Amino acid sequence: MAEAGPAPAPDPSARAAELSEAATGGDRRALARLLTAVENRTPVAEAALRVLYPQAGRAHLVGITGPPGAGKSTLVAALIGEVRAAGRSVAVIAVDPSSPITGGALLGDRVRMQAYAGDRDVFIRSMASRGHAGGLASTSGAAAAVLDACGFDLVLIETVGTGQAEVEVAAAADTTVVLEAPEMGDEVQAIKAGLLEVADLVVVNKGDRPGAQRTAAQLRAMLVAGAPRDGSPGRPRPKRPEVLITTASTGAGVPELIAALERHRAAGREAGAPAARLARAEALVWAILADRLRGSLRDERHAAATDEVLGQVAEHRLDPYGAADRLLEALLDRDG
């Protein structure tokens, strides 16, 4: 992330140390600034993460994903209420596929959130979903690590389950909750398959609507029949996901969801180092490696050759594999 770019602040390390100390000491403005640095992938973010990452690892990271209209934001609001009532702190990263689709939280949720405006143990942050999937996963992973290091007990990562990138982000949590609304018709199977693959817990929200019980039963049947995850974002799922019913708008079923989250977490601990943590670590490290590789190809020494090679590919005078070979050779030449 320390590529050439807009001129960095005078001393990123000093600034990072200052912000990190303030943020872990409880300064929410410093925390917000750190998250902005993470989102913009500045040198300050890199320096801060080098310090903060080793302090993280205690929070429970929970991904919440599902199709638009399933009630994710309302459920997040309800979860915050329950968690705060139990005296625990909670941070929310809302990966807002901003640009494409979703306009963000509904007015009702925003009003509900106002209740926590003065509560220092609730921290909510939206992040744009710009950038590549890898970038998005690493940015939200880094943001979660910062919030974790700052002592939040629970970090919720809310994404809309439409694009693969957003689904992967949620799936990189310790526990992934897939939300569904009650549905009519027979198309349920086809539609849900991809999302269900990443679920540790499945929640049918809007449980007061007709069809909720039937949808839950259908989902349970699918999950029984479900083959092991195929291809999709990574980690093995140790057991069949529970299917719960909530009505986030009234809070019904939310305490049961919290209990299920705890059970899933405890089971993961028993099973040793959870595979989710390994998958998350990989996403973070791969993204940094890819950034460095890109950075090297764009540095003073290689930029001209890189442009030349890519230009040849654009004009179909060179195939992309041949181009990759040449660029790798150039890189290794320099460092060898």
Next chain:
Amino acid sequence: MAEAGPAPAPDPSARAAELSEAATGGDRRALARLLTAVENRTPVAEAALRVLYPQAGRAHLVGITGPPGAGKSTLVAALIGEVRAAGRSVAVIAVDPSSPITGGALLGDRVRMQAYAGDRDVFIRSMASRGHAGGLASTSGAAAAVLDACGFDLVLIETVGTGQAEVEVAAAADTTVVLEAPEMGDEVQAIKAGLLEVADLVVVNKGDRPGAQRTAAQLRAMLVAGAPRDGSPGRPRPKRPEVLITTASTGAGVPELIAALERHRAAGREAGAPAARLARAEALVWAILADRLRGSLRDERHAAATDEVLGQVAEHRLDPYGAADRLLEALLDRDG
């Protein structure tokens, strides 16, 4: 893409040469097999692309994206009809975000497509949207190059504009069409911004519905006011996108859309090597480089060290930047 994996066919190069020759000669089954190889990133795909890529570059690649319900599939069907009536050949890559959301084409469109079942100059292929954004972009880019090399005049790449990955795929075409349905209410601005950033042409479909003219007028106003694209998937847009109105279900406005596609293509040619082609080349080459890097880290020589380092990150004993440094060192050590 030639990483270790399931045992490759005895001789990928020979198989690739055979399939490539058959496919460029008009054998649609061979073409379908090549595309399967591309989708599965097999050694045959790599060998075939090394041969076919330099033969590509003549087709007009058109990306079609937009939110679910805008009528993309219906428009694609209408475009096929027009293009075939003009005696040109057309291939469609439907990036089906299968798993998450969309169930694919509506029944009506499938029926309409049946009309082309025996037409050798129409080729339709869906591709799963599994995998990372980079992977998705390179897979669809490689598939487009194969279709291009096989002589299709027009290659349509249809994606649903919800996830960033899918939007980027469409945006890597020569000409990117963003489809919208007529809308009520004032939320248009916020919702469309991200999609509009990638548009070369904006189409308000379902033009027979109330609100179509008003939506088109609103979009035109937004595009006038629009700042240059910020951050989002790459290439500079030379001019303000045209806004057209179509009713794909009746074909109204479709000839005008085809004419606008041609104008955009001609303008790009006048402007010299289109930036879109460079962006596409970059996506292809970066994805291959990233694959090779991952492959190296997972090869016999490095796998154990890679697992050790990632395990330390998972346990928060090492920060991800430190991990990236170590892995890069290990890689360079080997090749230096």
